[in-house]
Amino acid sequence: MEENNWKNGTKCVQSGYRPKAGEARILPLYQSTTFFYDDANHVAELFDLKAAGHFYSRLSNPTCEGLEQKIAALEGGVGALAVSSGQSACMYSILNICRSGQHIVAASTLYGGTYTLLAGTLKQMGIEVSFVDPEAGDDEILAAFRPETRALYGETIGNPGLNVLDFDKFSRIARQADVPLIIDNTFGTPYLCRPLELGADIVLHSSTKYLDGHATSLGGIIVDGGKYNWDNGKYPELSQPDASYHGMCYTEAFGPAAYITKARVHLLRDMGNCMSPFNAFLTNLGAETLHLRMRRHCDNALALAEWLERQEAVAWVNYPGLPGHPSYERAQRYLPQGASGVITFGLKRGAEAGKRFINRVKLAALVVHVGDARSCVLHPASTTHRQLSEEEQIASGVRPEMVRVSVGIEDVEDIIADFAQALGEANSTGKKPLFRPLTL
Numbered sequence: 001m002e003e004n005n006w007k008n009g010t011k012c013v014q015s016g017y018r019p020k021a022g023e024a025r026i027l028p029l030y031q032s033t034t035f036f037y038d039d040a041n042h043v044a045e046l047f048d049l050k051a052a053g054h055f056y057s058r059l060s061n062p063t064c065e066g067l068e069q070k071i072a073a074l075e076g077g078v079g080a081l082a083v084s085s086g087q088s089a090c091m092y093s094i095l096n097i098c099r100s101g102q103h104i105v106a107a108s109t110l111y112g113g114t115y116t117l118l119a120g121t122l123k124q125m126g127i128e129v130s131f132v133d134p135e136a137g138d139d140e141i142l143a144a145f146r147p148e149t150r151a152l153y154g155e156t157i158g159n160p161g162l163n164v165l166d167f168d169k170f171s172r173i174a175r176q177a178d179v180p181l182i183i184d185n186t187f188g189t190p191y192l193c194r195p196l197e198l199g200a201d202i203v204l205h206s207s208t209k210y211l212d213g214h215a216t217s218l219g220g221i222i223v224d225g226g227k228y229n230w231d232n233g234k235y236p237e238l239s240q241p242d243a244s245y246h247g248m249c250y251t252e253a254f255g256p257a258a259y260i261t262k263a264r265v266h267l268l269r270d271m272g273n274c275m276s277p278f279n280a281f282l283t284n285l286g287a288e289t290l291h292l293r294m295r296r297h298c299d300n301a302l303a304l305a306e307w308l309e310r311q312e313a314v315a316w317v318n319y320p321g322l323p324g325h326p327s328y329e330r331a332q333r334y335l336p337q338g339a340s341g342v343i344t345f346g347l348k349r350g351a352e353a354g355k356r357f358i359n360r361v362k363l364a365a366l367v368v369h370v371g372d373a374r375s376c377v378l379h380p381a382s383t384t385h386r387q388l389s390e391e392e393q394i395a396s397g398v399r400p401e402m403v404r405v406s407v408g409i410e411d412v413e414d415i416i417a418d419f420a421q422a423l424g425e426a427n428s429t430g431k432k433p434l435f436r437p438l439t440l
C-alpha cells in the first residue's frame with residue numbers, strides 16, 4: 001500500500017483518518033459515549049467481537065481510532081490502543097500478559113511514576129519486578145530472569161537519566177529469554193526512533209508529552225508490533241480460550257493483533273482507562289506536526305546543551321546528542337535525527353543553586369512536564385522523584401543537584417538569554433558581571 005511507503009513526516013500529517021466522499025476532511029471529534037444501530041443482532045455480534053464497529057466509547061471511539069491508526073502507522077505496528085495516560089499505557093502493557101505470581105525484568109533507569117508502579121503497586125498485586133542496570137552485560141541481565149518472567153521493559157531514553165537504551169542487547173536478551181520487549185518510547189517519539197524496527201515487540205507512549213506537544217491532554221498509547229509468538233506456552237491468556245468471550249481465543253481470532261485486541265476488549269472493558277475523544281482529537285492535531293516540532297526540539301536542545309557546557313557555573317551537562325556523552329554513539333545510531341528535547345545539568349554550587357536557578361528563569365516555566373512547545377524546567381529530586389529514596393534516585397539517574405530542562409521550540413537565542421540571566425548569580429563569584437555575551 002502506498003501509505004506504508006510514506007516517510008514519517010507524511011505519516012504524521014496524513015496517516016490515521018481517511019475520509020470517504022462527503023465526510024469531514026479532518027478527523028472529527030465524536031463526543032459521544034454511544035453509537036446507534038438498528039438491528040439487535042448486529043449489536044450482539046459487536047459484543048461477541050464477530051463484527052467490527054464502535055458501540056460504546058469505553059471500548060472504542062472513531063476519534064480515538066483515528067489517533068490510534070496514526071501512531072500505529074508511525075511506529076510500524078499492526079494496531080494501537082489509546083488510553084487515559086502514559087501510566088495507564090504502562091500498566092496495561094504489563095497486565096495484558098502478566099498476572100499475580102509472575103515477574104518482569106526492567107531497566108532501572110525509568111520515569112519516576114513507572115518506577116513506583118513497578119516497584120510498589122504491581123508488587124502489591126503479586127507481580128514481582130527485578131530492576132537491572134541497563135549497562136550490565138548480557139549474563140548479568142539474563143540472571144534476573146525466572147521461569148515465570150513474562151516481559152523485559154525499558155525506555156528508549158531514560159527519564160531523566162537520558163541514557164539511550166542498547167536496543168541490540170535488550171532485544172537479544174528478550175529473544176533469548178523468549179519474552180516480549182516492551183519499550184516506553186515517550187522521549188524517542190516515533191519520529192526520532194522506531195523501537196519495533198530495533199527489536200521491540202510492544203511500544204508505548206505517554207502521549208501527554210511530544211505526541212500532543214502543546215500540554216493540553218493527558219493520554220497514553222500502546223502499539224503492538226504484531227510479530228511476537230504468543231503461542232509458546234507462557235501466555236495462555238492470549239493463546240487459550242477466553243471464557244468471558246464464549247471461549248474465543250485471541251491468537252486464533254486476531255492473529256498478529258492478538259495482544260492489542262485483548263488489551264482493548266479485556267482490560268479496557270473491565271478497568272476502563274480509556275482516552276477521552278476530546279483528548280484524542282487534540283493529540284491527533286498535535287501529532288500532525290510532530291516531525292516539525294521534533295526537529296526544532298532537537299536543534300534547540302543541542303544548541304542549549306553546547307552553551308551550558310561552556311558556562312562556568314555549570315558542573316556537568318547531560319544530553320545524549322553531545323559528543324563525549326556515554327550514550328552519544330547509541331544516540332547517533334538509534335536516534336540519527338536528534339536526541340530529543342530533554343537536557344539535564346548540574347550547577348557547581350549544588351542543589352540549592354539549582355533551585356535558585358529554577359526560581360529565576362522567566363521564559364522557561366517551572367512545570368512538572370516535558371515535551372511541549374514551551375521550554376520548562378524542573379528539579380527532579382524534590383518533585384517527580386521525591387518519593388524515591390536517594391539510592392533509588394541515583395539508580396534511576398537522578399542526582400540531588402540535577403536540573404531537568406525540556407527545551408521548547410521557541411527561538412533558541414531567547415532560551416539561552418533567559419538561562420544566562422537565571423544563571424547570573426550562580427555563574428558569578430559575586431564580583432563578576434552577571435553573564436558573558438554569547439554568540440551561537
Ligand SMILES: *Cc1c(COP(=O)(O)O)cnc(C)c1O
Nearest residue numbers: 085086087111159186206208219
Ligand atoms: C510522563 C511519562 C510517563 C507517564 O505518563 P502520564 O501521561 O503522565 O501518565 C511515562 N513514561 C515516561 C517516559 C514519561 O515521561
